[in-house]
Amino acid sequence: MTGATVTFMAEHAILIKSGTDSVELGFVLICSGYLVENGRVLLVHHNKFNKWVPPGGHLEAGETFSAAAVREFQEETGLLVEAVSSQPDIHQYDSRATPEPAPFYVDVEYDFPIPAIVQFFYVRRTQAGGLRVQLEEVDDAAWFSFDELDSLATFEQVRSLARHALLNYPIHSQRSPAPGAPVR
Secondary structure, eight states, rough: TTTOEEOTTTOOOEEEEEEEOOOOOHHHHHHEEEEETEEEEEEEEETTTTEEEOOEEEEEEEHHHHHHHHHHHHHHHOOEOOOEOOSOOOSSBBBBBBOOOOOOOEEEOSSSOOOEEEEEEEEESOOOOOOOOOOOTTTEEEOOTTEEEGGGSSSSHHHHHHHHHHOOSSSGGOOOOOOOOOOO
C-alpha cells in the first residue's frame, strides 16, 4: 500500500489506511525489557495477570519497539534505562538510517483478543535511582536470582526468558553464574 498511514485504535488494534481503504493489521504490538544487575533480574507484579512479568506494554503511535520498551520500563518502575542491542552494530548512523537496538527474542502471542507481536529487549540503567512502581498497572517490583525463578508465580515463557537474560545479558559483569558453576 503506497502512501499508507498507520492508526492506533483504543483497544490497541492497528489500522493501515491507504486512500479510503482501511485494513486491520491483525496484531497488537507489545514490547518488554529485561534488566539484570548483580546476577538478578528485575520483574514487576502485574495487577491484571497477578503474575511476575518484565516491565512492558503496547507501542504508542510513532514509537519503535525499543523506544516503547524504554518508556514502559520507566513508567512501571521509575528507572531510567536504554535498550541494549542483542546484535553487533553493522552499520553506523548516517543521514539516511539510524540503527535500532535488536531484541533478544520475538514471538507472536495468542493469549489476547487480538494476537500480539512481542519483542523482548535487554535494557540497562542510564542513571542511578530507586524503584518507584506505577500502581495503576503493577503493585510491586523485585529482583530475582536464577534459582528464585523456579517457584515464582509467573508464566513459563517469562521464566525461560528471565533465565536466558540472567545467563546472556550483554554486560557480562552483571550476569548470573550458570547453575552448578563454581562461585568465585
